[in-house]
Amino acid sequence: MTPPPLAARTVLRTASLAVAMALLAPAAALAHFPFLTVETDGDAPTLRLTFGEGPEEDEPRYLPILQKGTVVRHTPDGAREALELTATGGALTADVSADPPGTVYTLSLPYGVMNREGEAFFLDYVAAAMKEAAPEDAGRPAALNTQSLAVVPEPGNKLKVIAAGVPVAGAEVNAYGDLGGEDYVADANGVVTLTAEEIEDAGRLIVRANVALPGVGEFDGQKYSEIRRYATAVFTPEDFQAAPAKEPAPEPAAAGEDKISVEAVPGADLPVGVTSLGAAVADGYLYYYGGHPGTPHKYSTDEQSGAFRRLKLDDPAAGWEELPGGPKLQGLALVPHPGGGVVRIGGFTARNSLEEEHDLHSMPTVAHYDPATGAWKDLPELPGGRSSFDAVTMNGRIYVLGGWMMAGDEGAAWHGTGLVADLTADPDSEDWGWKTLPTPPQPRRANSVAAVPEAGEEGRIYFIGGMLPEGEPTRRVDIYDVATRTWTRGPDLNGDVMDGFGSAAYAVDGAVYATTLTGLVQRLTPGADAWEDLGELEFPRFFHRLLPAPGENGEPTLLLLGGGSMEQGRFTAVERLGVGE
Structure with missing residues (x-):
């Protein structure tokens, strides 16, 4: 199998931020x-x-x-x-x-x-x-x-x-x-x-x-x-200090033979490889916004994207459709709107040129793209700027977890709170706007989020991996129960410590799927006490997106979009990930 197409001259050679050197x-x-x-x-x-x-x-x-x-x-x-x-x-x-x-x-x-x-x-x-x-x-x-x-x-x-x-x-x-x-x-x-x-x-x-x-x-x-x-x-x-005593790491779930299949989606290659993008599936389309197509660890107005595109899932050969873009952003989230279209949330923008010192600012802006009008409409802003987080919609509500707020020379403040907004609420009612969730157990950024809905308006939100304020990645998983408004500790992701950094996740048929930096594909089913290893990607990605796709024979099917690899660089290929039993 040959590697997926790469963005021109954007080969990354390190193990990070969307980023490898x-x-x-x-x-x-x-x-x-x-x-x-x-x-x-x-x-x-x-x-x-x-x-x-x-x-x-x-x-x-x-x-x-x-x-x-x-x-x-x-x-x-x-x-x-x-x-x-x-x-x-x-x-x-x-x-x-x-x-x-x-x-x-x-x-x-x-x-x-x-x-x-x-x-x-x-x-x-x-x-x-x-x-x-x-x-x-x-x-x-x-x-x-x-x-x-x-x-x-x-x-x-x-x-x-x-x-x-x-x-x-x-x-x-x-x-x-x-x-x-x-x-x-x-x-x-x-x-x-x-x-x-x-x-x-x-x-x-x-x-x-x-x-x-x-x-x-x-x-x-x-x-x-x-x-x-x-x-x-x-x-x-x-x-230098002596090594602290550590408890033995838990044994990973038993590995079996690969249960995955991966193939490139013909005609769906991105115009340019990007990391830290926002993406969502809505109305039969795959949408993506913004991201970082530039030099790893270098951020400027010249090296961020404000492009907005969509691909018709039942006709990917038709190629990407250019839509009205907006501010240059990365580290943002894009989620489906229950009324159609997508919602763009947060992200950060660079206010410096390529030659100037970084001047990075996390944004509080939220906007809805309505395909009926072909235009963006502002929604209530986040309580503060937020980037390097993830978000998900469930039962008409958006849930936002993780991230930090960068404010130029003033530095960065980590967000210890989660947010929820009811998109079905009356804009003139007190239910409109962002509300604070019970405090998650541990602040982090560069995380992923997945949602498992249940009957009525209940369900669970999975807060997966990320980077801790101390600068260490974590594979920790916490689960928020919407009905009881409580957090419980879930099983850690499998893999080494870096597998918690820049992962992507999505839930299909009650199970949460995640793909991580080293290429692990893993699944957490309801009631399980460990993640199940399904196989490894030949071309790993991080700071990418994992999204649902039309499946065959009732089997879970997902799309891998954007992101980069330590060996291969930024990917332009969109891959279809099939999961068998």
């Missing part, structure tokens, strides 16, 4: 990098920025390079501000004695466009350092989850490479200390495990990682076709 081999030992450290040897803690083979160097000739960078202070209360550093010898320094413990400092240093062997690439450096954490603090500082690339220590003598808070699988990392250095390859969770001796003998452990991102752009009048980003960090043995 491949790590280049670590740079040679004599290469120069920027290093950000907090030094405590003097009278006061001093933030120090240098450029060289290691953080101890301070050659004045490199000051013009360092002065191109921006250093931002992130205090534990969520505040952030740019710092002014002063040249001291060959280093840039700042007195940080007044900053509270746990303050994080980050560097963004766009070096410029380089030309090597006929290839032009944009060279970008990032670095991070932290002032000693308060004893009561635990876990990774939230500021590091917003960085385009970072290396962080984990309990159990581990290092983790993350991009926008998401682990980078297969990362190649170079770490060296007083007795020399080693190259490592991270596991599927972005983790490198060091020995206790390596940590103790390192003195100061200097770590580098680099990624290559496809993407055409221009910087200072020079064009490039690739971004190469390098991250550095410096640790001491005190930065």
